[in-house]
Amino acid sequence: MSGFQDLLQFVFAGVTSGAIYALIALGFCVVHNTIGIVNFAQVDFVSLGGMFLFTGLYWSGLPMALALPGAVAGVTLVGIVVERLGVRPSRSQNHLVLIFLTIGISIILRGIMKLVWGKNRMAVPPLAGEEPLRIAGAAILPQAVAILIITAIAIGLLVIFFRGTRLGLCMRAVASNQTAASVVGIPVGRVKAASFALAGGLGGLAGVLVTPITTLSYDVGVMLGLKGFAAAILGGFGSFPGAVLGGVMLGLLESLSAGYWSSAYKDVAAFVVLLLVLFVRPKGLLGK
Amino acid sequence: MMTARDNLLYFLYLHRTGLTVLALSVLLLVWPLLESNPYNLGLSNLIAIYAIVVLGLNLFIGYAGQISLGHAAFFAIGAYGSAIGTTTLGGPAWPVMIVVALAVSLVALALGLPALKLSGHYLAMATLGFNIVVYSILVQWDKVTGGPSGFSGIPYLSIGSVVFDNEIAFHYLVWTVAMIALLLCLNLVRSGVGRGLAALAEDETAAAALGVDTRRAKVKVFILSAVLASVAGSLFAHCYAFVSPDSFNIFVSVDFVIMVVVGGMGSIWGTLFGTALITLLPEWIEALESYKDIIHGLILVLILLFLPQGLVTGIVDAVRTRIALSRHHA
Incomplete structure (x- = not known):
């Protein structure tokens, strides 16, 4: 029986971190679909989410119910600023140039965070209590439950957004054919800015959800963000169901290899499997 | 009728490359006489070591048009490899360096054959993932690598009775290798292989249509760049007698x-300039320690926004345009 409990425990842990990776991966996909690049600043959107939540709670004394949406909205705004000041002025169409540009922006954002919040590690309180719940013998933190529920709601809202709203449909039009979209009168520039806003919101949400578990620092988003990128690639870059599948698979892979093999080598296991999958399916699991 | 001046x-003009190489070699030959401060010599040696890596990487990025965010792994x-081969296993330094370079070429082949089928973003992930895997192993496998605290006691290199154990000796050693790498790259980009690569960066389909074996060309240049990085790594280990994982994380690859x-994607001379600038930058802006990252990022962003062909090529192009315009008006 305890073997089953262990497994359940690892699966819970894997799905929880998988949900976070999925949110980040969706942010990568949104920008990729409209602009065609990897936006490495996505990793800092995650850290920024945590930073804004910390600031809202402790510097402004807001209650959690206000600080959390405030933090997500703040990162959404940062996403728009990044697109406006960093990506849009580029005259180059070369993807290599644009991708390296986002790396530069990411370095600047990290520098600013280091300046404003310092290099120390900080703690953010969880949404719900700290007393673990017991489900079928496995212990699960209330924060993990919150992560799963909020991620599920966010994905549901995304589906409605992309299928039912004007802006969402515009984004899909730009993703499928930018020239055709601009011919029928879709403001491509504004859609690109909106995609950065959405990426910021998703990254920020991942940040506010995960930092109570990980502790907060200016570079906490780097490893999480790169795992999110890996999840997006694993699922097939640009595919939304792929991003969710990739995230959950990567999370499970990590927690199972940490549980049954070695926690020190969990990153190695995750990335080696990622490389192997790519070599067999060069376009990811659900890529076209 | 050409005058003597013409x-x-x-x-x-005809021998501009050769003459620049000659001038640089002479300058490097007398540099230790002009600059005796070991700290500054140490910096210029570090530039040489990084330049060897970046020359190869520029062939891969600038000429073959591919992304690698994992060259710090090689x-x-x-x-x-050199540290463990000479210290733990007690092998002779030079042969170990060659064996390690050969091993790296095999690793690059094994990684490159499947990975270079991948395009753009997938390749960026694959190389990034490879770097994270290598870094994690360096940190975690502490019995062999010394773990996070590093690996010390690596012997100095020597040729006969000459031991490379001070900054001046290092200077001649690392810059000799860097100049060989530079000559190799300068010649390679003007050969058929180099022109094929340039075509590949411009338009892969067109290059393939013109008969460039694009996959083979990409794998070859990937292996060459990996071997150069490996040799630079061996020199790094022997010069400092100490290595730790922090010198090889993904941020180093990004650097x-x-x-x-x-320096300019596809510019060989620009590579030397870019390497020197980015290596020296932290020294110059030390006073602004807390703004270091912001300045670093701003330089990258501003160059990419306004001179996407790199500082050297960009400025040369701007000057040429100026001259052409002024001639036109005259």
């Missing part, structure tokens, strides 16, 4: 890419 100018295998971009 003849001289034509001679200079640099790491070179460094730790290598920044050096390529600042």
Whole structure:
């Protein structure tokens, strides 16, 4: 029986971190679909989410119910600023140039965070209590439950957004054919800015959800963000169901290899499997 | 009718590459006489070591048009390979360096064959993932690598009775290797292989249509760049007698890419400039310690926004345009 409990425990842990990776991966996909690049600043959107939540709670004394949406909205705004000041002025169409540009922006954002919040590690309180719940013998933190529920709601809202709203449909039009979209009168520039806003919101949400578990620092988003990128690639870059599948698979892979093999080598296991999958399916699991 | 002055100018123009190499070699030969501060010599030696890596990386990024965010991993295998081979296993330094470089070429082949089928973003992930895997192993496998605290006691290199154990000796050693790498790259880009690569960067389909075996060309240049990084890593280990994982994380790979971009993607001379600038930058802006990252990022962003072909090529192009315009108006 305890073997089953262990497994359940690892699966819970894997799905929880998988949900976070999925949110980040969706942010990568949104920008990729409209602009065609990897936006490495996505990793800092995650850290920024945590930073804004910390600031809202402790510097402004807001209650959690206000600080959390405030933090997500703040990162959404940062996403728009990044697109406006960093990506849009580029005259180059070369993807290599644009991708390296986002790396530069990411370095600047990290520098600013280091300046404003310092290099120390900080703690953010969880949404719900700290007393673990017991489900079928496995212990699960209330924060993990919150992560799963909020991620599920966010994905549901995304589906409605992309299928039912004007802006969402515009984004899909730009993703499928930018020239055709601009011919029928879709403001491509504004859609690109909106995609950065959405990426910021998703990254920020991942940040506010995960930092109570990980502790907060200016570079906490780097490893999480790169795992999110890996999840997006694993699922097939640009595919939304792929991003969710990739995230959950990567999370499970990590927690199972940490549980049954070695926690020190969990990153190695995750990335080696990622490389192997790519070599067999060069376009990811659900890529076209 | 050409005057003597025209003849001289034509001679200079015709042999501009060779003459620049010659001038640089002479400068490097007398540099330790002009600069005796070991700290500054140490910096210029570090530039040489990084330049060897970045020259190869620029062939891959600038000429073959591919993304690698994992060259610090090959640099790491070179460094730790030499460290473990000479210290733990007690092998002779030079043969170990060659064996490690050969091993790295096999690793690059094994990684490159499947990975270079991948395009753009997938390749960026694959190389990034490879770097994270190598870095994690360096940190975690502490019985062999010394773990996070590093690996010390690596012997100095020597040729006969000459031991390379001080900054001046290092200077001649690392810059000799860097100049060989530079000559190799300068010649390679003008050969058929190099022109094929340039075509590949411009348009892969068109290059394939013109008969360039694009996959083979990409794998070859990937292996060459990995071997250069490995040799640079070996030199790094022997010069400092100490290596630790922090010199080989993904941020180092990103720095290598920044050096390529600042100097100009596809510009061999620009590589030297970009490497020197990015290596020296932290020294110059030390007073602004807390703004270091912001300045670093701003330089990269501003160059990419306004001179996406890199500082050297960008400025040369701007000057040429100026001259052409002024001639036109005259």
